[in-house]
Structure formats: C-alpha cells, structure tokens
Amino acid sequence: MGKGQDTKEHIIRQSAGLFNTKGYAGTTLSDIIERCQVRKGGIYNHFENKDEIALAAFDYSFAQLRNLLAEAMAAWSTRADKLLAICDVYVTLIEQDVCEGGCPILNTAVENDDGHPLLKQRAQHAMTELMTALGKMIREGIELQEFRSDxxxxxxxxxxIALVEGGLMLSKLFDDNIHIRHCTDQVRAYIKGNLAT
Incomplete structure (x- = not known):
C-alpha cells in the first residue's frame, strides 16, 4: 500500500470517530485537519469535500460494527446463542466504546432522518443489511427446529433491533449503561420466550 493510500485510510479512520461522535453537522473540516494532523491540501488530495469523507467514515464505522457482530456470533453454534451474542456486542459498544461514539447506524439515522440524504441512505442500507442477516439467522433457526415454526x-x-438500538440510545442520552442492560435483558427474554422451541 502506498503512502497516499495510507494517508487516505488514516483520514477515514480518524474522521470516523469524529462523525460518529459529533455528527455530520457538528464536524468541521478544521476538526478533521486537527485530528488527522494533515494539511488542508492533504485532505483535498484524497477527498473532494466533507461529504465524501463522511460517507467513507460511515462505511468504515459500519464495517467495524459488522466485524464485531461477526466475531461475537462466530463463537457460538446455535442460532439462539448467536442472537444472544448480539446483545453482548451492544453492551460492549456502550461500556467499552469499541466503536468511538457508539452505533454508527443509530447515530447517523437520528441525525440525518431529515438531514443529509446520502448519509440517511447509507444508514438505511446498513440497517437493511443487519436486518437481512438477522432474518436469515432466525429462518435458519426455524429450519433447524431451534425456533418455533410460527x-x-x-x-x-x-x-x-428496536430493543438493542433503543437501549443504546437511552444509555447514551442519560449516560447510564443500565438502559442497554435492561433492553438486552428484554431481548434475551424475547428470544427464550417467543422464538425458542
């Protein structure tokens, strides 16, 4: 990988935390320059504008979340345990700040529901991917008779999704991890009481 590509990836990685914490509107080009320790020209060598950086930063943050979920689920064999592992990832997002700022889908969706259309579209695609994977796992659980057929x-x-993302939002809003814990407890109860055979 060349120096130019290294610089571009450095800008994306550093900007991801800024956008995921401060949002699109709250992040300035000056913030990016300061955090990345690059000159303005260094930014414009790789990106046309702030929009391009924000989109790349979202993709990077979502890839981080996707990897965390994949790693957590890979450790388990049953579909029920894989679903329960999702709860652990969302608790970790809050308690260990492994994705700076929390869930990029939630943060981007909340800020851009009536705002930046391209970022809203990115968040929609990411959530669709997440829900599609979740649906596939539940259908597999039905086929394997781990989950009820109805x-x-x-x-x-x-x-x-509503419980884990809602718990995340409440925990961040009130700076209190108890909300994500309450909501993930409800997910666990839902899986055991409504899905499991």
Whole structure:
C-alpha cells in the first residue's frame, strides 16, 4: 500500500470517530485537519469535500460494527446463542466504546432522518443489511427446529433491533449503561420466550 493510500485510510479512520461522535453537522473540516494532523491540501488530495469523507467514515464505522457482530456470533453454534451474542456486542459498544461514539447506524439515522440524504441512505442500507442477516439467522433457526415454526421473522427482527438500538440510545442520552442492560435483558427474554422451541 502506498503512502497516499495510507494517508487516505488514516483520514477515514480518524474522521470516523469524529462523525460518529459529533455528527455530520457538528464536524468541521478544521476538526478533521486537527485530528488527522494533515494539511488542508492533504485532505483535498484524497477527498473532494466533507461529504465524501463522511460517507467513507460511515462505511468504515459500519464495517467495524459488522466485524464485531461477526466475531461475537462466530463463537457460538446455535442460532439462539448467536442472537444472544448480539446483545453482548451492544453492551460492549456502550461500556467499552469499541466503536468511538457508539452505533454508527443509530447515530447517523437520528441525525440525518431529515438531514443529509446520502448519509440517511447509507444508514438505511446498513440497517437493511443487519436486518437481512438477522432474518436469515432466525429462518435458519426455524429450519433447524431451534425456533418455533410460527415465528414472524420480520416482526422478530424489528423487536430485536428496536430493543438493542433503543437501549443504546437511552444509555447514551442519560449516560447510564443500565438502559442497554435492561433492553438486552428484554431481548434475551424475547428470544427464550417467543422464538425458542
């Protein structure tokens, strides 16, 4: 990898934390320059504008989240345990700040629901990917008879995602991890009580 590519990736990595913490509107080009320790020309050698950096930064942050989820689920064999592992990832997002600023999908969706259309679209695609993977896992659990055959897969995905993302939002809003713990406890109860055979 050349020096130019290294610099570009450095800008993306450093900017990801800024955008995920301060949001698109709250992050200035000056913030990016200061954090990355590069000159303005160094930024413009790789990106046309702040929008390009923000989109690349979102993709980077979402890839981090995707990797955390994949690693956590790979440690388990049953679909129920894989779903439960998702809860652990969301608790870790809050308690260990492994993705600076928390969940990039949540942060981007909240800031850009009526704001930046391209970032909203990125968040929609990321959430669709997450819900599709979740639905696939639940359907596999039904086929393997780990989950009940009458499970409404779309409804189950909505409930699980709403609980973990909602718990994350409340924990960040009130600076209190108890909310993510309450919500992930509800996901665990939902999986055991509504999905499992």
């Amino acid at each position: 499970v409404d897969v779309k409804a189950a995905c909505s409930v699980i």
